[in-house]
Amino acid sequence: MVNRIAVIGGGTMGRGIAYTAAISGFEVTLQDISTEAVEIAREYIEALLGKSRENGYVQQHQEIWAKKNLYYTTELQKAVSKADLVIEAVPEIIELKIEVFKQLDKYAPAHAVLATNTSTMSPTEIAASTTRPDQCIAMHFFNPVHQMKLIEIIRGLDTSGETIEIVKQAAEKMGKVPVEVNEFPGFVTSRMNCLIGNEAMNMLMEGVASIEDIDKAIKYGLNHPMGPLELADLVGLDTRLRNMEYLYRHLGEKYRPSPILVKYVKAGRLGRKSGRGFYDYS
Numbered sequence: 001m002v003n004r005i006a007v008i009g010g011g012t013m014g015r016g017i018a019y020t021a022a023i024s025g026f027e028v029t030l031q032d033i034s035t036e037a038v039e040i041a042r043e044y045i046e047a048l049l050g051k052s053r054e055n056g057y058v059q060q061h062q063e064i065w066a067k068k069n070l071y072y073t074t075e076l077q078k079a080v081s082k083a084d085l086v087i088e089a090v091p092e093i094i095e096l097k098i099e100v101f102k103q104l105d106k107y108a109p110a111h112a113v114l115a116t117n118t119s120t121m122s123p124t125e126i127a128a129s130t131t132r133p134d135q136c137i138a139m140h141f142f143n144p145v146h147q148m149k150l151i152e153i154i155r156g157l158d159t160s161g162e163t164i165e166i167v168k169q170a171a172e173k174m175g176k177v178p179v180e181v182n183e184f185p186g187f188v189t190s191r192m193n194c195l196i197g198n199e200a201m202n203m204l205m206e207g208v209a210s211i212e213d214i215d216k217a218i219k220y221g222l223n224h225p226m227g228p229l230e231l232a233d234l235v236g237l238d239t240r241l242r243n244m245e246y247l248y249r250h251l252g253e254k255y256r257p258s259p260i261l262v263k264y265v266k267a268g269r270l271g272r273k274s275g276r277g278f279y280d281y282s
């Protein structure tokens with residue numbers, strides 16, 4: 001039974017997961033190593049709570065609960081010491097995730113389930129750094145977390161059936177639809193979505209159409225809710241590049257990151273998070 005959730009990493013995904021868990025009745029602690037990131041996450045969540053209440057997305061009791069039961073910290077040990085479920089949302093770097101999982105294993109209660117929100121990577125490899133691989137799993141949320149219904153649940157080699165049930169129940173309590181996916185790089189969604197985005201970037205580089213027209217074509221012709229370039233900006237181009245690099249390493253040539261993606265990241269044009277990506281948000 002999950003009552004307390006700790007979210008590690010308060011960036012694009014972590015703050016969305018913390019908000020969604022809090023309005024769903026969990027007690028939540030959001031941790032980030034950066035004081036600035038914690039403050040940005042707090043402001044984002046408070047603004048979203050106010051907006052959600054105004055437009056009827058959350059009821060008054062949910063807002064009151066979330067305000068009382070959401071904590072913020074930079075200290076990992078404090079964040080996880082009473083958690084039943086820990087959801088890690090630090091950058092998509094395997095060495096970093098392994099290091100964080102070692103810390104989670106050390107400081108989280110023995111019964112706690114440790115979940116990674118990785119978009120592409122092997123939960124088995126991440127779990128292998130812990131003494132509880134049976135309680136480790138991947139729980140892949142989507143962006144924006146409060147709006148997207150899906151959570152891909154990926155069991156590692158040693159993940160127990162009980163762990164799967166625990167995260168499924170937590171996902172359902174958050175109003176999400178969990179699907180079980182076998183472990184393979186990129187699972188179902190990132191494997192598909194990264195290819196679409198990369199192809200759009202290659203088309204842009206080849207001069208096939210403008211940024212706006214590529215997005216319009218995919219939105220209105222293929223009925224996607226967002227164009228692939230605006231979606232990449234929402235995801236974060238640094239995150240998308242890390243996803244592509246991992247898939248390229250594990251699945252081969254088809255996933256070679258588009259040179260334009262590499263160039264944008266080098267320029268610091270990371271999408272919405274930096275104010276400029278394929279589009280200008282300033």
Ligand code: NAD
Nearest residue numbers: 009010011012013032033034037089090092118119143235
């Ligand atoms: P992000 O860069 O927006 O945020 C990452 C946060 O982690 C930052 O605030 C950073 O300060 C913090 N951090 C770094 N090292 C840390 C540590 N050791 N301990 C605690 N915090 C630390 O990244 P993001 O887009 O939120 O991605 C996080 C994870 O979620 C990645 O694995 C990514 O692949 C996955 N994901 C991202 C999306 C998306 O649309 N952005 C969607 C699904 C899954």
